[in-house]
Every structure is written in structure tokens, then in C-alpha cells.
Amino acid sequence: MGQKELKVAFLLALRSLQRGSRSSAILTVLIIGMCFTNMIFLPSMFSGIGQSITKQLVDYEVSNVLVSPKSGAQYITDIGTTLDLINGMPGVQRASPQYSKGATFKYRQRVLGVSVRAILPTDEKEVSPVYTKMVAGSYLGEGDTGEIIIGRPIAGDASVRQEDEFQPSLGGVRVGDSITIEYGNGYTKDYRVKGIYATGWSPVDSAAFVTWTDMEQVEGKTLDKADYITVRAKPGYTEQFIKNELLAYGVGVNGKVQTMTDLLSKSIGKVLQSFAIINMVSLIVSIIITTVVLFIVITIKTINSRKQIGILKAIGVDKEVIMHNYGFQVIILGILGIVLGIIITLVLAAYMSVHPIVTPEWSATLYITPWDLMINSVILFIAAIVAGYVPAYQVSREDIQTAMRA
Amino acid sequence: MIEIDNLRKTYHMGNVEVKALDGITLDIAKGEFLGIMGPSGSGKTTLLHMLGLLDLPTSGRIVIDGMDISKLTDYEKTMFRLYKLGYIFQDYALVPDLTVMENVSLPAMLRKDRNEDQYRKDSHGILQKVGLCDRRDHLPRELSGGQQQRVSLARAMVNKPEILFADEPCANLDSENSKVVLELFREINESMHQTIVMVSHENWHKEYFHRIVYLRDGVLDPARNQ
Numbered sequence: 001m002g003q004k005e006l007k008v009a010f011l012l013a014l015r016s017l018q019r020g021s022r023s024s025a026i027l028t029v030l031i032i033g034m035c036f037t038n039m040i041f042l043p044s045m046f047s048g049i050g051q052s053i054t055k056q057l058v059d060y061e062v063s064n065v066l067v068s069p070k071s072g073a074q075y076i077t078d079i080g081t082t083l084d085l086i087n088g089m090p091g092v093q094r095a096s097p098q099y100s101k102g103a104t105f106k107y108r109q110r111v112l113g114v115s116v117r118a119i120l121p122t123d124e125k126e127v128s129p130v131y132t133k134m135v136a137g138s139y140l141g142e143g144d145t146g147e148i149i150i151g152r153p154i155a156g157d158a159s160v161r162q163e164d165e166f167q168p169s170l171g172g173v174r175v176g177d178s179i180t181i182e183y184g185n186g187y188t189k190d191y192r193v194k195g196i197y198a199t200g201w202s203p204v205d206s207a208a209f210v211t212w213t214d215m216e217q218v219e220g221k222t223l224d225k226a227d228y229i230t231v232r233a234k235p236g237y238t239e240q241f242i243k244n245e246l247l248a249y250g251v252g253v254n255g256k257v258q259t260m261t262d263l264l265s266k267s268i269g270k271v272l273q274s275f276a277i278i279n280m281v282s283l284i285v286s287i288i289i290t291t292v293v294l295f296i297v298i299t300i301k302t303i304n305s306r307k308q309i310g311i312l313k314a315i316g317v318d319k320e321v322i323m324h325n326y327g328f329q330v331i332i333l334g335i336l337g338i339v340l341g342i343i344i345t346l347v348l349a350a351y352m353s354v355h356p357i358v359t360p361e362w363s364a365t366l367y368i369t370p371w372d373l374m375i376n377s378v379i380l381f382i383a384a385i386v387a388g389y390v391p392a393y394q395v396s397r398e399d400i401q402t403a404m405r406a
Numbered sequence: 407m408i409e410i411d412n413l414r415k416t417y418h419m420g421n422v423e424v425k426a427l428d429g430i431t432l433d434i435a436k437g438e439f440l441g442i443m444g445p446s447g448s449g450k451t452t453l454l455h456m457l458g459l460l461d462l463p464t465s466g467r468i469v470i471d472g473m474d475i476s477k478l479t480d481y482e483k484t485m486f487r488l489y490k491l492g493y494i495f496q497d498y499a500l501v502p503d504l505t506v507m508e509n510v511s512l513p514a515m516l517r518k519d520r521n522e523d524q525y526r527k528d529s530h531g532i533l534q535k536v537g538l539c540d541r542r543d544h545l546p547r548e549l550s551g552g553q554q555q556r557v558s559l560a561r562a563m564v565n566k567p568e569i570l571f572a573d574e575p576c577a578n579l580d581s582e583n584s585k586v587v588l589e590l591f592r593e594i595n596e597s598m599h600q601t602i603v604m605v606s607h608e609n610w611h612k613e614y615f616h617r618i619v620y621l622r623d624g625v626l627d628p629a630r631n632q
Contacts, residue, residue: 002518004515004516004518005516007515008512008515008516011508011515012501012503012504015501015503015504015508016503018503019502019503019545020503307499308499308501308502311495311499311501312501313484314458314460314487314493314495314499315487315488315492315493315512315513315561315562316484316485316487316488316489316491316513316516316565317484317488317512317513317516318481318484318485318516319484321516400460400461401455401460401461404460
């Protein structure tokens with residue numbers, strides 16, 4: 001099969017598509033485009049959800065490395081020394097402790113159970129982006145006492161009746177309002193709401209933050225323990241490097257050191273595995289649909305052209321040229337379909353970046369990488385070629401008399 | 407040019423055996439314009455298809471230009487058809503998605519001894535000869551039956567074949583267009599010393615043929631082939 005033969009096969013394919021049935025060609029391209037979109041949409045959506053959950057876990061829960069109490073212990077103790085040690089290590093941007101205490105919030109006639117988290121605001125700002133998510137008022141200052149920031153779901157909306165609320169709230173607290181907080185140890189205090197935030201991450205939005213100093217007043221003593229310490233790595237340092245450093249410096253004696261990856265594999269690993277199974281099913285179904293559709297399209301084309309194929313062979317056109325003619329038609333339709341699919345997918349991705357899917361637990365956009373586009377394009381392209389060449393091969397082998405009599 | 411020895415072709419239609427050709431022996435000389443005539447079902451088209459390597463005989467031998475064609479492989483037969491033979495069919499058999507120029511150039515494009523300039527020049531020349539140069543960018547459906555058959559003739563002649571086979575080329579044409587096509591055949595035969603084998607059942611075509619062989623029931627009709 002030389003260059004001349006391929007050139008003739010390509011010319012026949014091109015002219016057939018240009019001057020043959022336009023509607024058939026357009027519909028075929030549309031089907032391939034839709035199959036491509038189907039192949040990439042669901043996996044990208046699940047990737048988006050996975051990315052969203054991962055990002056929110058990192059931002060609001062565990063950061064890059066989490067130091068938690070050892071098995072059997074309730075708190076990490078000797079927190080002052082531990083923080084000094086961690087903050088002095090190479091690669092560590094900042095470590096921030098959190099200490100939570102259950103409390104009952106009272107505002108007008110509303111009563112609500114909320115977990116109050118104590119933080120060191122300056123350190124926490126380097127570890128978590130909650131301070132960038134203020135929707136009203138401002139973030140906590142280092143020395144603030146008697147002031148609290150709360151999540152928007154806790155603050156509630158005054159225009160929504162209590163029985164219509166999705167989750168219980170204080171019914172419309174605004175910045176500057178005073179709420180009474182009764183802690184589990186019986187300590188009761190009035191707080192001024194300094195700010196209201198909304199991160200989109202439900203566990204944080206359903207909590208409230210006070211300063212470490214304030215919590216020490218609640219506890220009535222210096223607070224030298226924490227529920228956990230989140231550690232942010234400096235750019236260029238890996239989580240594993242930080243973990244190894246922490247263990248090397250003996251932090252592991254006082255607490256359990258885990259990277260974000262360690263934690264993710266435990267927390268959402270099963271979810272991601274389930275997503276992968278659904279993705280595989282979706283991919284296989286799309287490939288089968290594309291293959292079958294193209295097989296039918298090319299089979300119909302060849303059946304309708306049997307007489308012409310016979311004549312081409314009669315005038316000296318080799319069967320390989322005839323086979324590649326249909327092969328090139330499938331390649332052209334496949335490329336156009338894939339390009340259409342990429343355009344549809346990118347338009348959907350752009351739309352969803354502006355209008356993400358939002359749930360109380362997470363928000364998600366399409367997460368598409370060039371590699372995803374490339375690998376799906378290659379898979380679909382191969383499927384299209386197989387689907388096109390099989391009927392083309394069969395018809396090109398038919399003897400001239402049989403073909404011409406069709 | 408063509409030697410046919412005891413050529414037989416038998417078709418099986420269920421349990422019925424049909425002898426389409428039943429022992430044809432015939433020689434065709436170079437430059438001859440041979441007419442094959444006979445009633446329907448006499449085996450005219452079958453004989454033409456055997457000679458044109460479009461079908462395989464059940465037995466017998468065909469030698470073209472000194473070559474026993476039964477010894478050729480499938481690919482060699484394709485190349486033989488491309489380089490040495492030209493065909494004209496009853497229904498023109500043009501590729502509907504190609505223009506006149508592309509249809510005519512198609513066999514020439516595949517020849518390894520022709521470059522693009524050569525086959526364009528050859529196609530242009532033969533289109534001028536059949537009087538359709540001004541229609542070279544039209545599609546077949548935009549032409550009349552007579553014009554389409556002239557394109558078919560140009561396509562068959564573009565490679566300057568040794569033998570031109572025509573299977574009732576005027577069957578779908580009115581007498582005026584038939585005459586135009588037959589005159590072209592005659593002109594090509596005389597000016598290029600082109601061997602032409604043509605199947606026909608029109609008596610008035612006889613005047614164009616150098617020689618006529620009559621077939622009846624798959625054999626040469628002894629009464630008419632004196």
C-alpha cells in the first residue's frame with residue numbers, strides 16, 4: 001500500500017463525506033461527540049467532587065499534616081512546647097492547635113447545641129482560609145475575648161420560619177448581636193458576634209470559633225492541651241518530608257502524625273474507589289455505544305455502495321484502497337466527533353465553574369485535565385477505527401460479480 | 407491479442423446447473439473492433455466479464471497479450487485491469503461523489519508510472535476528445551445520460567488500455583446519443599488502433615464493428631458465424 005493508493009483512498013473518503021449524505025455525517029459526528037461527552041463528564045464530575053472534598057478537608061480540617069492524640073489519649077498535652085518545636089522545623093509554615101468544647105447557644109427563644117473551637121487566630125490564618133470566607137463582620141483578633149465568629153447556618157435567616165429551616169439555627173443572628181453560651185462545664189457567658197463566615201464545608205460552618213485566651217477563661221486555667229494540631233507545609237516541601245521531620249524530632253511521642261494523604265485514603269478512599277467503578281462502567285458503555293453506532297453507519301454505507309465498490313474494483317482500484325476509503329471516512333468522522341465532544345465538555349466545564357453543583361457537604365465543578373481529554377480521545381478514536389474497518393474489510397473482500405449484482 | 411480456448415462457465419442456482427458458456431473458442435486480433443451479439447441469456451455479458459477478468463471461468467483458457475490470465479493472483483489481476491484494460495458499463499458506473507475530472511483521473515491516479523501532472527494532462531486530453539472538457543467540474547448527476555457515458559469512455563481510455571470492453575454502452579441512451587458514443591468508439595479505434603470488444607443487441611450497431619460473433623445458449627451460433 002503506497003502513498004498514491006492512500007491518497008486516492010483519502011480523496012474518495014473526503015468526497016463521500018463532502019458530497020454524500022450531509023445529515024448522516026452530521027448525526028454521526030453528533031453521536032460521537034455525545035459519547036465523548038458522556039465518557040468524560042461523569043468521571044470529571046466525580047473527580048471534581050473528590051477534588052472539592054479533598055481541598056475542603058485540607059483547608060478546613062487537616063491541612064498538610066495532622067497531629068492528633070495517641071490511641072487511648074483524649075488530648076495532645078504540653079501544647080506550648082510542641083508548637084514551639086513544630087514551628088521551628090524546616091519546611092513548616094505554621095502549626096495551629098484547636099480545642100473544641102460542646103456548648104449550648106441561646107438567642108432570643110432559640111436554643112442550639114454547637115461545638116465551639118478555640119484557636120490562635122494569627123496561627124490559624126496561616127493554616128486555614130476561614131478568615132477569607134467572612135460574609136459579615138470580621139475575623140477574630142489575637143486578644144479578643146467575649147467575641148465569637150459563627151457559621152452562616154448557625155446564624156440562620158430571620159426570613160425563614162423555624163419549622164421551614166433545613167437545619168436548626170439561631171433564627172437570624174447578625175454581627176453585633178449578643179448570644180449566650182452555656183458550656184458543658186456549666187460556664188455561661190454572653191458573646192458578641194464579631195463575624196459570620198460561610199466556607200461551604202458543613203462541619204466548619206456548623207461550628208463557632210473563639211480565641212484560645214477566651215477558652216482559657218472558660219476552662220479557668222491555662223490551656224496546655226489540644227484536640228489536634230494542623231500543620232501547613234511551606235511551598236516546595238512535601239507532606240511526607242514534614243511527617244518524617246516531625247517523627248524525627250519526637251513529636252510522634254506526644255501524638256499521632258499523619259499526612260493528608262494518609263487520612264484521605266482512610267476517610268474517602270472507599271468513596272473514590274466507588275467513583276472509579278462507576279467511571280469504568282460509564283466509559284465501557286460509551287465505548288460500546290460508539291463502536292456499535294459507527295459499525296452500523298459504515299455497514300449501511302458499504303451495503304448501499306456494494307455496486308459502486310464492485311465497479312471500482314473492476315476498473316482496477318485495489319481492495320486495500322476501498323477498505324481505507326471507509327477507514328478514512330471513520331477517521332474523519334471520529335476526529336470531528338471528538339473535537340465536538342471536547343468543545344461540549346469545555347463549555348460544560350466553563351458553565352459549571354460559574355454555576356457549581358452545591359450540596360450542604362460539598363460543592364463541585366468538572367475537574368478535567370489535558371491528560372483526561374487526550375486518553376479519552378485516543379480510546380474513542382481506536383474504538384471508531386475498529387468499528388469502521390471491520391465492515392470495510394468485509395465488503396472490500398467481496399468478489400466483483402457479487403458486488404456488481406447488488 | 408486475445409486467445410480464448412474452450413471457455414466454459416457454469417452457474418449453480420440451487421440444484422439447477424446453468425451453462426452460461428459452453429465451450430467458446432475464439433481469437434481477437436489487435437486493433438479489432440469486435441461486436442458480440444445474440445439474444446438475451448446467450449452468454450454475451452458472461453463472456454465479456456471472463457475476458458475482462460471480472461469473473462472466473464469454470465474451465466478453459468484465456469490468453470491476453472501472451473499471458474495466461476488464469477495464472478494471475480488476485481492482486482495481479484487488479485493491476486492487469488488497471489494497466490491493460492478499460493471498461494464501459496451499461497449504466498455508466500461513475501462514482502457519484504466525484505466530479506467528471508476526478509472520475510476520469512481515478513484510474514490514472516493509481517498508476518505508479520504517472521505523476522500528478524501527467525494524469526491531469528491525460529485526463530484533460532481525453533475529456534477534450536469526448537467533448538466534455540467544459541463539464542469537468544460537474545458531478546455525474548448534473549450530466550445527461552449520453553454525457554455520462556462519454557465520461558465513462560474517457561475514464562476507460564485515460565490509461566490508454568490495450569483492450570477496451572464495453573457492455574451494451576448504448577442500452578440506456580437514445581439513438582442520437584448512441585450514435586455520438588459509437589462514433590467516438592470508431593474514432594478511437596481508427597486513430598489509436600484500439601482493440602474494442604463490445605456487447606450489443608442493436609442491429610444498427612453492426613456497421614461500426616469490424617467483425618461480429620454471435621452467441622446462442624452459451625456457444626458460438628454456427629448458423630450465423632460463417
